[in-house]
Amino acid sequence: MAKQVQLDANGKRKFSIRDSVAYAAGDLGCNMSFALKGTMALFWTQVMGMGLWYSLLLVIVQIWDAINDPLIGTIIDSDRHQYKRNKFLQYIWFGSIGLIIGGACCFLPFPKAPVWAKFIIFIAGYVIWDAFYTIANVPYGSLLSLISKDPADRASLSAWRSIGSMIGNMLPMVILPFIMYEADGVTLNGYKVFLAALIMGVLGFLCFQFMIKNTEIRVDEETKVTEEQEKFNVFSAMKNFVMNRPAVGATVAAMGMFIGMQGATTAVQVVFQTYFQNAQISGIVSMFAMIPIVLFTPLARKMVTKHGKKELSVIGAICSIIGALGLFIITPNNIGLDLALYVVCQLVYSLGLGIYSTVSWAMMGDAIDYNEWKTGKREEGIVYSLHSFFRKLAQGVGPAVALVIMNGLGYVNNAINEAGEAYIDVKLFIGTEVPLNLRTLVAVLYLVAAIMQFVGLGLIYNLDKKTLAKMNEELEARKAVEEVAENA
Numbered sequence: 001m002a003k004q005v006q007l008d009a010n011g012k013r014k015f016s017i018r019d020s021v022a023y024a025a026g027d028l029g030c031n032m033s034f035a036l037k038g039t040m041a042l043f044w045t046q047v048m049g050m051g052l053w054y055s056l057l058l059v060i061v062q063i064w065d066a067i068n069d070p071l072i073g074t075i076i077d078s079d080r081h082q083y084k085r086n087k088f089l090q091y092i093w094f095g096s097i098g099l100i101i102g103g104a105c106c107f108l109p110f111p112k113a114p115v116w117a118k119f120i121i122f123i124a125g126y127v128i129w130d131a132f133y134t135i136a137n138v139p140y141g142s143l144l145s146l147i148s149k150d151p152a153d154r155a156s157l158s159a160w161r162s163i164g165s166m167i168g169n170m171l172p173m174v175i176l177p178f179i180m181y182e183a184d185g186v187t188l189n190g191y192k193v194f195l196a197a198l199i200m201g202v203l204g205f206l207c208f209q210f211m212i213k214n215t216e217i218r219v220d221e222e223t224k225v226t227e228e229q230e231k232f233n234v235f236s237a238m239k240n241f242v243m244n245r246p247a248v249g250a251t252v253a254a255m256g257m258f259i260g261m262q263g264a265t266t267a268v269q270v271v272f273q274t275y276f277q278n279a280q281i282s283g284i285v286s287m288f289a290m291i292p293i294v295l296f297t298p299l300a301r302k303m304v305t306k307h308g309k310k311e312l313s314v315i316g317a318i319c320s321i322i323g324a325l326g327l328f329i330i331t332p333n334n335i336g337l338d339l340a341l342y343v344v345c346q347l348v349y350s351l352g353l354g355i356y357s358t359v360s361w362a363m364m365g366d367a368i369d370y371n372e373w374k375t376g377k378r379e380e381g382i383v384y385s386l387h388s389f390f391r392k393l394a395q396g397v398g399p400a401v402a403l404v405i406m407n408g409l410g411y412v413n414n415a416i417n418e419a420g421e422a423y424i425d426v427k428l429f430i431g432t433e434v435p436l437n438l439r440t441l442v443a444v445l446y447l448v449a450a451i452m453q454f455v456g457l458g459l460i461y462n463l464d465k466k467t468l469a470k471m472n473e474e475l476e477a478r479k480a481v482e483e484v485a486e487n488a
Contacts, residue, residue, distance in 0.1 A: 012218045015153050022214035023147065023157045024164030026140045029096060029207030031168025032200040033103040033133065039180070039193060040106060041266040041399050047190035048111050048118055049423030051413045057119065058400040061126045072134045073385025076142070086217050088139035088146070095136025096208035100201035102129030107197045109190035111423070130392075136208065138388055142380035145365040146219045151472065155304040158362035164207075165357070166290055172200060174283040181280055186273050186427055240375050241386045246367035249461025251387050253313070254360065255394035256452025257353065263398025264445035267406060267438050273426045275435035276339055285343055292351035296358060308465030309359040309366070314458045316355030320450035323349025327443035332436050349446060356453060366463050366471075373471050398445075405441060410434035 044054040076091060083090045105125035113121065144157050180192050241247055272282035303312055326345035331338045364387060372378045403411075414428050429435060463471070 013216045015148050015150070015216075015218070018214055019147055019153075019216060020156050020160035022211045023144070024160040024167075025207045025214075026092070026143075026211040027161045027164035028168040029099075029164075029204040029211065030133070030137050030140065031165050032172070032204035032207065033099045033129070033197075035169045035172040036103060036107070036176075036193075036197050036200060037395065038262060038265040038269070039176070041403060042188055042269055043107055043190060043193050044122065045403070045424045046188050046426065047109060047193070047423075048122075049413065050118060050122075051424065052403065052407055053115070053119075054122075055400040055403045055407075057122050057126075058396045058403075061123060061130070061396065064127050064130060068131055068134050068389075072131075073138050073382045073388075076139055076385075077379055077382055085212075086146075086215075088143050089212050089215060089217075091139040092136050092208055093212055095132045095134070095139075096205045098132025099129070099136060100198070100205055102132045103201040103204075104194060104198040105129060107190070107194040109194050111190060134385070134388065138385045141361065141364065141384040141388065142368070143215065143217075144361055145368045145378075145380060146217050147215065149219050149472075151362075151366075151468065152305055154362040154365050155309065155359060158360065158365070159298075159358040161361050162354070162358045166294070168204075170287050170290060172196070174287050177280045177283045184427075186277070186279055238382065238386065240371055240377070240379065241383055244367055244371050244374070244383065246363065246370045246461050246463045247383055247387060249456045249459075250360065250363045250367055251390045252456030252460060253317070253356065253453045254387065254391045254456075256449045256456060257356070257360075258391055258394040258449075259398040259452065260353075260446050260449025262395045263402040264442050264449070266399050266402050267442050267445065270406070270411060270426060270429075271435065271438050271442055274429045275439050276335060277430060285339075285346070288343060289346035289350040290354075292347060292354045294354075296351070296354045304359060304362070308468070309363050310457065310461055310464045310468075313356045313359055313363070313461075314454070316352040317450060317454035317457050319352030319355065320349050320453060321352070321447065323347070323352060324443060324447035324450045327446055328440070330436070330439055330443075332439075338439075349450070352450065352453075356457065363461065363463070366468060369475060370463060370471060373475055402441070402445060406438060409437040409441060411438065 041054060044050045044057075050057070076087065079087050081087065102125070105128050106122075108121050108125060110117070110121060144154060144161070147157060148154060176196055179196055180188055182189055269279065269282060272285075273279045276282075323345050326348060327342065329341055329345070331341065364384065367387075368378060368380050368383050371383055410429070410432065411424065411434060413424055416423075
């Protein structure tokens with residue numbers, strides 16, 4: 001006999017671990033595609049031979065990001081079509097299909113193609129991938145505030161989203177280095193990268209389908225359209241976002257996090273190729289560094305209830321700063337000791353990152369509520385899409401700036417392929433000062449990222465535990481008055 005589903009006062013399935021696992025599956029699906037972005041710089045410099053051209057192309061495609069994210073967020077907010085289940089889930093379903101194709105398009109292995117063709121391949125592939133990623137990711141982020149309005153439930157969803165994100169990053173991170181590199185553990189194989197991207201897209205699609213099937217919407221996001229209702233104004237919504245201190249603070253912190261995760265990733269991978277001379281263990285080291293995130297995640301709900309999201313995340317930022325400072329301790333004459341020090345400092349850095357990442361999405365859910373509290377409008381799509389835009393700006397600009405700096409430190413085109421074009425052969429850097437320079441750059445990038453997190457969370461984000469409780473209380477009272485007026 002099937003177990004009877006328990007319902008809440010509104011006739012919805014009660015919030016349970018099922019909701020958290022389903023929500024985690026959504027970010028797992030996103031990151032099956034997104035985690036490969038860290039490989040793009042290596043693929044386009046070491047396989048496709050683009051060098052600094054790749055940095056320029058990354059900046060160019062951010063123009064598309066500037067249009068893409070707010071545009072899609074506006075479309076979602078303005079969409080009044082009555083879908084069978086929920087408009088956000090419908091957009092996610094469509095986006096998940098496109099990610100299968102879009103992810104693979106970013107890694108089309110044509111190293112002998114002329115430079116102008118490589119420009120077209122990269123820009124077209126990135127635009128396709130980015131459009132479908134936004135279509136899936138923006139409504140996915142907005143769902144957190146609709147699955148439950150209870151702060152503890154949202155903290156649980158945010159923590160489980162971090163688990164989904166972590167697994168989605170760990171699987172490619174650990175497994176792909178053993179697949180993508182040749183037997184020497186240093187040389188990247190472009191054709192294997194393309195196949196891996198295609199497989200990740202399919203796995204991501206399956207994760208999204210599981211999430212869609214098991215998601216229950218408990219907070220009504222539909223807006224009643226009347227003749228008197230003010231028409232949606234994207235410029236007004238963007239102004240509201242800028243005035244939304246929690247959204248801005250969380251966005252600055254997220255940009256810092258992604259400068260560390262994406263900007264430093266390119267340098268880290270080259271460091272393992274040339275300084276530690278074993279790129280295949282990079283994934284294992286990175287997975288080991290995630291242990292603090294795994295340990296903290298089950299405690300997130302109780303810790304948030306007791307101390308508050310802002311308070312915990314600030315402590316996390318301080319831990320990350322300490323870990324980043326420790327990365328400046330370098331022992332080039334003893335690589336084994338240096339690797340051990342690197343791992344220990346990564347553990348401390350990741351502890352801080354783990355504390356923040358487990359509550360980061362709940363903080364954005366609160367920022368959406370803050371927007372409603374101050375303006376009377378929720379505007380989930382535009383708030384989240386602008387947040388997503390700046391995150392992706394950091395994800396693009398971070399690696400671009402890192403590559404420019406790496407070029408100044410000696411990471412330049414140093415070989416000629418069969419077509420007579422220059423490309424980067426990292427084996428030629430071994431024994432030079434380049435690996436040590438990049439090892440120091442990694443520490444600098446992580447420190448900048450940690451400081452940005454502290455500024456965003458400690459100095460800008462203003463929803464501490466007391467203020468959050470006041471906001472939720474006033475929103476509930478406001479909704480109660482509205483319901484009485486509607487029933488009168």
